[in-house]
Amino acid sequence: MAGDLIESITVQTLHQNQEGSDGQTWFHPKACMIPGQNGNPPLALMTKQIIEGSDYFGPVHWSVSNNQGSTWSKASPIPALNRIPVTDHDGLMAGVCDVVPEYHAPTDTVLALGQVVFYRGAKFSGNDQLARYPVYAVRRSDGTWSERRNLEWNDPRGSFIYSNNCGQRWNLPNGDILLAFTFGPESKKRSVAGVLCSFDGELLKIKRVGPALKLAHQRGLLEPSITRFQGKFYLTIRAEDDRGYQSLSEDGLSWQEKKPWQWDDGELLTMSSTQQHWMTHSDGLYLVYTRKDESNVNVIRWRAPLYIARVDTEKRHLIRASERVVIPMSDNGIIQPDKVALMGNFHITHASAKESWITVGDWLPRHGARGKMHLASIHWTKPNQEWLPKNGRN
Numbered sequence: 001m002a003g004d005l006i007e008s009i010t011v012q013t014l015h016q017n018q019e020g021s022d023g024q025t026w027f028h029p030k031a032c033m034i035p036g037q038n039g040n041p042p043l044a045l046m047t048k049q050i051i052e053g054s055d056y057f058g059p060v061h062w063s064v065s066n067n068q069g070s071t072w073s074k075a076s077p078i079p080a081l082n083r084i085p086v087t088d089h090d091g092l093m094a095g096v097c098d099v100v101p102e103y104h105a106p107t108d109t110v111l112a113l114g115q116v117v118f119y120r121g122a123k124f125s126g127n128d129q130l131a132r133y134p135v136y137a138v139r140r141s142d143g144t145w146s147e148r149r150n151l152e153w154n155d156p157r158g159s160f161i162y163s164n165n166c167g168q169r170w171n172l173p174n175g176d177i178l179l180a181f182t183f184g185p186e187s188k189k190r191s192v193a194g195v196l197c198s199f200d201g202e203l204l205k206i207k208r209v210g211p212a213l214k215l216a217h218q219r220g221l222l223e224p225s226i227t228r229f230q231g232k233f234y235l236t237i238r239a240e241d242d243r244g245y246q247s248l249s250e251d252g253l254s255w256q257e258k259k260p261w262q263w264d265d266g267e268l269l270t271m272s273s274t275q276q277h278w279m280t281h282s283d284g285l286y287l288v289y290t291r292k293d294e295s296n297v298n299v300i301r302w303r304a305p306l307y308i309a310r311v312d313t314e315k316r317h318l319i320r321a322s323e324r325v326v327i328p329m330s331d332n333g334i335i336q337p338d339k340v341a342l343m344g345n346f347h348i349t350h351a352s353a354k355e356s357w358i359t360v361g362d363w364l365p366r367h368g369a370r371g372k373m374h375l376a377s378i379h380w381t382k383p384n385q386e387w388l389p390k391n392g393r394n
Contacts (some may be wrong), residue, residue: 003316004310004322004381005281005283005284005310005380005381006286006308006379006380006381007379007380007381008379009308009324009326009376009377009378009379010036010376011326011327011374011375011376011377012069012140012377013372013373013374014026014029014072014264014373014374014375015372015373016147016372016373017116017230017272017339017370017371017372018364018370018371018372023141024050025050025051025052025361025363025369025371025372025373026048026049026050026051026075026362026373027042027048027049027050027051027057027345027363027371027373028047028048028049028051028057028097028098028099028166028345029047029048029132029347029360029361029373029375030044030046030047030048030099030100030101030104030166030347030349030359031044031045031046031047031069031101031142031347031349031357031359032045032101032102032110032349033045033103033349033350033351033387034103034110035054035103035105035317039380040066041065041066041067041068042351042352043064043065044065044066044068044069044268044349044351045062045063045101045103045110045139045379046062046065046072046101046359047061047062047078047099047100047101047112047374048060048061048062048063048075048361049061049097049099050123051361051363051369051371052120052369053123053143053365053369054124054365055097055117055124056119056123056124057095057097057117059077059078059081059082059083059095059096060077060081060082060096060099060112060114061075061077061078062075062076062078062101062112062139062198062303063075063076066143067123068351068352068355068377069351069357069377070155076252077198078112078137078145079145080137080145080146080147080148081096081099081112081114081137081148082095082136083095083096083119084148086118086130088294089128089130089346091120091121092119092120092125092128092130093118093119093120093272093298094116094117095116095118095119096114096115096116096117096135096148097114097115097117097165098114098115098163098165098166098179098345099112099113100112100113100114100164100166100168100169100347101113101139102168102169102171103123103205104171104175104177104199104201105112105171106171106173106174106175106201107175107199107200107201108141108201109138109139109140109201110138110139111136111138111177111199111204112136112137112138112139112262113134113135113136113164113204114134114135114165114181115132115134115135115163115164115165115237116132116134116135117129117132117174119133126254128206131159131160131161132160132161132162132163133150133151133152133153133158133162133163134150134151134162134163134164134293135148135149135150135151135303136148136149136150136151136204137149137254138201138202140201144206144339146202149203149204150165151197151204151205151206151361152205152206153181153206153209156185157184157191157208157212158181158183158184158185159181159185160181160182160184160185160186160187161182161183161184161187161190162181162182163181163183164179164180164182164224165182165223166180166223166225166275166345166347167179167180167223167224167226168225168226168227168277168347168348169226169280170226170227170228170233170252170357172350175198175199175200176194176196176197176198176199177196177199177204178194178196178197178206178233178241178252178253179194179195179197179211179226179364180192180193180194180224180225180226180235181195181221181224182221182222182223182224183190183212184220187219188218188219188220189214189215189217189219190219190220190221190222190389191212191214191220191221191288192213192221192222192224192235192237193209193210193211193212193213193253193255194209194210194226194233194235194249194251194252194253194255195208195253196208196209196210196252196253208236208253209253210252210253210254210255211253211254211255213237213245213247213255213258215239215241215245215258215361217240217241217270218241218317218374219240219241220239220240221237221238221239221245221258222237222238222239222240222273223237223238223275224236224237224238225237225275225276225277225278226231226252226277226278226374227280227285228280229280229285229313229393230313232248232249232250232313233248233249233250233251234246234247234248234249234278234285234311235247235248235249235254235255236261236276236277236278237258237276238271238273238274238275238276239264239271239273240273241272242270242271242272242292243260243261243268243269243270244260244261244269244271244276244289245258245259245260245261246258246259246260246261246273246316247351248261248316259316261276261287261289261318262317262318263317263318263319263320264312264315264317264318264319264320265280265320268293269289269318270291270292270302271289271290271291271292271302272290272292272301272302272303273301273302274290274302274344275288275289275291275304275346276288277289277342277346277347277376277387278348279308279356279358280350280385280386281356281380281384281386281388282383282384283382283384284310284311284351284386285310285311285313286308286309286310286311287308287309287311287318288306288307288308288326288346288348288358289306289307289308289309290302290303290304290305290306290307290343290344291307292356295329295335296329299329299337299340300335300342300365301342303331303342303343304327304328304341304342304343304362305325305326305327305328305341305343306325306326306327306343306346306358306360306376307324307325307326308324308326308358308378309322309323309324310322323380326358326376326378327360327362327374327376329341330351338366339364339367340360341362341363341364341371341372342362342363342364342365343360343361343362344360345360345361346358346359346360347359349376350384350386350387351377351387352387353380353383353384353385354379354380354383354384355376355377355378355379355380356377356378356380356384356387357375357376357377358374358375358376358378359373359374359375359376360373360374360376361373361374362374
C-alpha cells in the first residue's frame with residue numbers, strides 16, 4: 001500500500017514441535033523490552049507456557065534476549081506463577097495463564113499479570129472451575145521475582161470472574177496503570193470496563209472502575225485490550241457473536257458505546273471468539289487479528305492466518321487495502337485444513353524505533369498439541385517514537 005508505514009514483515013520460528021521433535025509446544029509467548037544500562041542494549045523478556053490441550057497450560061516460564069530477539073536464553077520457571085493446590089478441594093490445582101509482562105518505567109520493574117485457572121489431573125477442570133481473578137508477579141530491577149499476589153476487587157459484579165486475560169494495558173506517567181476487565185457474576189453475558197490501578201513496584205491495587213460495556217450473547221465481552229494514540233484511548237474486545245468490537249475514550253475509563261469492526265466500505269469483519277490486539281506507531285494505529293476468509297473456512301474458529309491492517313482513527317474502521325498476512329497458514333503454501341495450526345493468543349512488542357514484534361504460538365489440536373512458536377518482525381519505514389521503554393510504552 002502506497003504511503004503505508006510498514007516496510008516489510010519477516011517471520012522467524014523460535015521453537016518447532018510440529019513434528020513432535022521434543023515433545024513440548026510453547027504457547028502464550030509475550031515479550032516486553034527492558035531499557036539497557038551502562039551502554040548495554042535493551043533486554044527483551046518473554047513469558048511463555050507449554051500447551052498440552054485446549055486451555056491446558058503448564059507452569060509459566062521466562063527467558064531473555066540481549067540481541068533483539070535473535071537468540072533467547074533457556075526458559076526457566078517463575079516459581080510464583082506455578083500451580084498450587086487449592087485448600088479444601090482435593091486434587092484441584094490453581095494454575096496461571098494468559099500472562100502479559102510489561103516494563104513499568106517509574107519503578108524499573110516488570111509486572112507479569114495473568115489470571116488463575118483450575119486444573120484437575122491432566123486437563124482443564126470444567127466441572128469445578130472456581131471463581132477466576134487476576135494474579136501477578138513482579139520482576140524487580142535486581143532480577144529477582146516477587147511472590148504470587150492477587151489483584152483484589154471485592155465487587156459482586158465480578159463474583160464469577162474478573163480478568164484482564166491477555167489484555168494490553170497502558171502505563172501512565174505518574175505510575176498508575178490503565179487496563180480493562182472482562183467480568184461477571186456468571187459465565188454468560190460478561191461486561192467490559194476500564195480499570196485504573198496504582199502500582200508501586202510491588203503491589204497492584206484498583207483505584208477506580210469505569211462504566212461497563214455490555215453484550216447479552218453467550219459469554220458476552222472478553223479479553224479487552226487498551227492502547228493510546230494521539231491523545232485518545234482505544235479499546236478492542238473479543239466477542240462470541242461472530243464480531244469483534246472497539247471503542248474510544250478520553251480517559252481510558254469512560255468508553256463510548258462499542259462498535260463492531262468493519263472495513264472502510266462498510267462490510268463487517270466476521271470473527272469467531274478470537275482476540276484482537278493493537279500495534280501502535282507514532283504515526284499510525286494498526287489492529288492485529290484473525291477473521292473468516294475464503295481460504296480458511298475449514299479452520300477451527302478461522303484462527304489462521306494472522307492479519308494486520310491499519311485503522312482509520314477518524315472513521316474508526318479498518319482500511320481494507322492495508323491488510324497484510326503476518327503469519328500464513330502454511331510454510332509451503334499447501335493447505336490441509338486438519339493440519340492448519342491454530343493461532344489467536346498473541347502479543348505485540350515495540351522492540352526498537354525501527355521494529356515491532358508479534359509473538360504467537362500455534363498448535364494442532366488433532367495432532368497431540370504439536371506446534372511452533374513464531375516471532376514476526378514488523379519493519380517500519382520511519383522511526384516509531386512509541387517504542388521507548390523508558391516511557392513504559394512497550
